[in-house]
Amino acid sequence: MSALLALSASIVSAHALAQSVQYASGKGIFDTKCAVCHQAGGKGQDGLAPPLTQLPGRYAGDAAGRRQLGLTVLNGMFGAITIKDKTYNFKMPSFASASDEELASVLNYVVFDLNAKHDKAKPFTAAEIKTLRAAPMDGAQVRENRAALIKSLGL
Template sequence: MNIRKKTISITSPGVVAATALLLTVSPVQASSVGEALYMQHCSVCHQPGGKGIPGFFPPLADNTRVNSDDAATIQKYLRRVIFGYHGGLIVDNQMYSGRMPPIGYVGRLNDSELLNLINYQRSAWGSNARAITFTELAKARKAGSLK
């Protein structure tokens, strides 16, 4: 059996170009922990400005479900963030078919990080919804995923 190892020199053109790119691109500076978590876990699908991607991922900006003060609506939203969501979703008469990963599932984000992320979404893009509490988050986690 002939096994060949392939080595990559740190001076190869591809590695040098990738390193130069990483060193020259300045990272987006988040103004809060919640914003940094949003940029890391949510912005690819829901976009940095919270506008979503039509037909796939709903907007979070100006979304009445995200900013609601109704206890049942808050619980439903929290459960989607914690456990993910698969299946169609209608927001403002628009169908969305993207899959929501379980952002708050055990091992991904702790409850403090999750609250920072959710409360960023509820206060970003001109919204000023009240902050979600640890008690509300614990209740949603205990209730389990949406069926």
């Protein structure tokens, strides 16, 4: 009987979590393409991929931050970065083969579903991603752009 109650509680908990996701299609993309490195729920993986549960929400309320998020998913990023005294040295691949709608959806999942704080951010649109797609960068340039953003935001 206690095993049945535990199973029921688990199902109810999973159902409640599924209901709290605003961007389910973005979650699906994240779970299949991003969670391999960034882990479920965007918690990150020490030394490899940073957590996505704080900074993306802060970036999304700022025009330069939104640009950075879009450039990162479109072009990838490589090289060492430091977040809260932890260094991550990875090569995030480009996801430019995904549609503009898919990339906007996954960014919205990261910003609004994984980040409790997202300032005055508005949802990403496919048109916004399309505009960023017109000016590709390589992953090293994306990392350099990120470094300038971090400095300008005082993070």
